[in-house]
Amino acid sequence: MRLLTHNMLSSNIKGVTNGFPLQLEVEKMVVKEVAFNGDFLKNIFPKIEWKALLDAAVAMGCGDLPENAEATMLDNEEFLRKFHHALLQLHLEEGALICPETGRRFPVSKGIPNMLLHEDEV
Amino acid sequence: MTKEHDEANNALVCSGNSSRCAQIRLVASDPEVYEPCDDSFALVDALLAERANLVEFKPNLCMEIGCGSGYVITSLAIMLASQGRTGVHYMATDLNEVAAQVTCKTLEAHGVHAEIVCTDIASGLDRRLVGMVDVMVVNPPYVPTPEEEVGCHGIAASWAGGEHGRRVIDRILLVVQHLLSIRGWFYLVTLTANNPLEICLMMREKGYESRIIVQRSTEEESLHVLKFWRSKDSPPQRESNTANASSDSSYFTLPRWAFWRGR
Ligand SMILES: C[S@@+](CC[C@H](N)C(=O)[O-])C[C@H]1O[C@@H](n2cnc3c(N)ncnc32)[C@H](O)[C@@H]1O
Numbered sequence: 001m002r003l004l005t006h007n008m009l010s011s012n013i014k015g016v017t018n019g020f021p022l023q024l025e026v027e028k029m030v031v032k033e034v035a036f037n038g039d040f041l042k043n044i045f046p047k048i049e050w051k052a053l054l055d056a057a058v059a060m061g062c063g064d065l066p067e068n069a070e071a072t073m074l075d076n077e078e079f080l081r082k083f084h085h086a087l088l089q090l091h092l093e094e095g096a097l098i099c100p101e102t103g104r105r106f107p108v109s110k111g112i113p114n115m116l117l118h119e120d121e122v
Numbered sequence: 123m124t125k126e127h128d129e130a131n132n133a134l135v136c137s138g139n140s141s142r143c144a145q146i147r148l149v150a151s152d153p154e155v156y157e158p159c160d161d162s163f164a165l166v167d168a169l170l171a172e173r174a175n176l177v178e179f180k181p182n183l184c185m186e187i188g189c190g191s192g193y194v195i196t197s198l199a200i201m202l203a204s205q206g207r208t209g210v211h212y213m214a215t216d217l218n219e220v221a222a223q224v225t226c227k228t229l230e231a232h233g234v235h236a237e238i239v240c241t242d243i244a245s246g247l248d249r250r251l252v253g254m255v256d257v258m259v260v261n262p263p264y265v266p267t268p269e270e271e272v273g274c275h276g277i278a279a280s281w282a283g284g285e286h287g288r289r290v291i292d293r294i295l296l297v298v299q300h301l302l303s304i305r306g307w308f309y310l311v312t313l314t315a316n317n318p319l320e321i322c323l324m325m326r327e328k329g330y331e332s333r334i335i336v337q338r339s340t341e342e343e344s345l346h347v348l349k350f351w352r353s354k355d356s357p358p359q360r361e362s363n364t365a366n367a368s369s370d371s372s373y374f375t376l377p378r379w380a381f382w383r384g385r
Contacts, residue, residue, distance in 0.1 A: 004211065005237045012246040020250065034235075037209030043182045044211070047254060106246075112222045112238050115246035 001092045001111050003056045007048055009113065011099035011106075013121045021052035022097035022106065024059040029095075034088045041083055042074050048087070057086040141204045142170060143197035150227035154220040156190040156280035160338065161311050161345055165261050166197045168309055168335040168347035177205045179307070181256035187243055187294055189214035190280060192225030192236075194259055199234035212236035215244055217279055242273070243290075243297050255301045261311040262291050287316045295321070299328055308350040309335065318346050325350050 011019025050069045057065050064082045066073075073079045097106040097113055104121075107114050143166050151157055169176065181202075186195040195214045202210055214236050216222050222240040229236055239247060263272070263280055264287040271282035272289045283289055291312070298308050308330075312318040322332040329352055336347040 002237055005213070005239065008250040009239070009246050010249045012241075012248075035208060040182065040209035040211065047250075049250075110223055110226065112219075112226065112240055113246075114219065115239060115241035116217070116219075117242070117245070 001108055001113050002088050003053055003060070003090055003092075004044070004048075004087045005113070006056050006092070006097070007052055007087075009097065009115065011101065011104065012115055013099060013102060013104060013117060016099060016101045018101050019099060021049065021055065021100065023100060024056050024092065025096040025098060025105070026059055026061075026092060027094040028092075029060050030091045030093050031085075031089050032091050034084070036081070036084055038080055041080055041087070044087070045069075045071065045074060045083070053086060057090065060090045060092065062086055062090060141200070143200060144193050144228065144232055146193075148228065148231040149191050149193050149196075150224045150231065151191060152220050152224050154276045155218065155224045156221070156277065158191055158193040160340055160343075161261050161264075162190070162193050164336050164338050164345050164347050165194055165259060165309065165311050168349070169194075169198055169201060169259065171335055172309075172349070173201055173205065176202060176257065176307075177207055179256070179305075180207070181210055181307075183211045183213065183255050183303075184257040184259070185212070185244075185251075185255045185301070186214040186236075186259045187297075188260060188262055188280075189216050189225045189236075189238070190218075190221050190261075192228030194261060195225065195236050196228050196232050196234060198257070198259065199229070199236060200232060203234060213239070213247075215239045215241050215247070217242055217273065218276065220276075243294055244301060248297060248300060251301050253301070253303050255298075256303050256306050258298050258302060258306065258308045260294055260298070260309070262294055263287075264291060264311065264313045264316050266315050283316070287313055291316060291321070295325065299325075299330075302352070304352060306351065310348045310350070312346050312348060314344045314346075318348060322348065322350075326353075329353055 009022055011022060054065050065086055091111055092108050093111050095108045149158060184198055189195050195212055199212050214225055219240050222238045225238055264283045265281040266287045267282040267284060269284045271278055272284045273279055302308055325332055330350040331353040332348050332350045334346050335349050338345045
């Protein structure tokens with residue numbers, strides 16, 4: 001699971017109002033090389049919750065991202081490389097995503113987050 | 123990956139007939155997972171017929187709901203990559219955990235990537251992904267079955283569609299309207315028993331136009347692959363080009379509605 005996916009996921013449990021961002025529990029992470037594409041990064045940037053990405057990257061052991069980011073920084077190659085690395089190259093292989101409101105654990109296994117709910121959560 | 127690598131990969135994908143879609147021998151399988159069937163092939167044929175449009179469309183985010191073996195999302199990724207369309211992000215979901223894993227294997231075997239989430243339709247993604255999906259593809263569980271078979275675990279969830287086969291389709295339609303970007307395209311496989319005309323009319327009420335991209339009849343079933351897009355006053359891009367790519371595609375216009383009933 002890339003951190004881009006983490007940035008798009010929120011707790012889907014019935015009644016939860018503050019389900020984003022999910023906290024990362026990292027058992028195993030891997031870095032997978034992904035072809036760099038600046039246009040993709042520029043397109044996706046406005047959709048990214050920066051703080052969630054920053055915290056997730058730190059949880060994955062990557063402290064390279066700046067505290068804050070704004071669109072003007074997208075002209076900076078060095079920034080783009082860091083953004084690329086955090087968003088697309090860091091993969092959570094094994095671990096979990098934790099609902100910030102209820103503490104419910106959504107397991108991540110073989111890189112696949114499992115958001116299926118129990119009957120009483122739907 | 124370096125640029126050279128990238129080009130080498132593309133060259134690899136482009137050589138031979140395999141360039142157009144996923145190769146069956148590389149599609150992973152499991153007794154618990156739906157194998158590529160006529161409906162899967164019809165959907166990939168529809169995407170192939172639309173290939174020139176899709177390349178020009180420059181989607182940022184493509185998504186599949188109910189990816190099963192991964193045959194469709196893998197084919198879409200190969201199709202766009204072989205045309206030099208890089209920087210596209212692919213996502214897929216399935217209710218079946220085994221299917222999610224099998225899809226990962228299929229993608230890997232073809233050297234492409236999609237992010238997989240095991241979930242009900244797009245639950246958990248539906249808040250943050252609103253209006254972001256440029257291309258959505260769905261081959262849903264569409265077979266009319268008793269209600270209690272719908273959404274059960276394992277392989278039965280692949281086909282069980284409840285009354286008129288519409289139980290899951292109707293839920294998917296609502297989610298897709300929510301996730302599709304303003305310019306987004308949505309491809310859906312339906313069976314005649316699903317009443318595709320009614321689906322098109324329902325979508326029209328929500329502001330979507332539709333047309334049939336592929337139409338196929340076997341002894342057991344008659345399938346349609348429908349395409350939906352948000353209506354503007356002008357027709358969608360490059361209509362003239364799709365006609366030569368797919369001889370069996372036809373506009374969904376008023377007089378044609380009669381033909382649904384005849385089947
Ligand atoms: C007809 S199969 C299509 C599989 C594959 N896309 C293909 O074309 O070969 C339908 C798939 O949808 C999945 N599915 C059924 N209900 C679902 C739901 N509510 N949410 C997500 N996936 C679902 C099934 O597990 C199955 O893999």
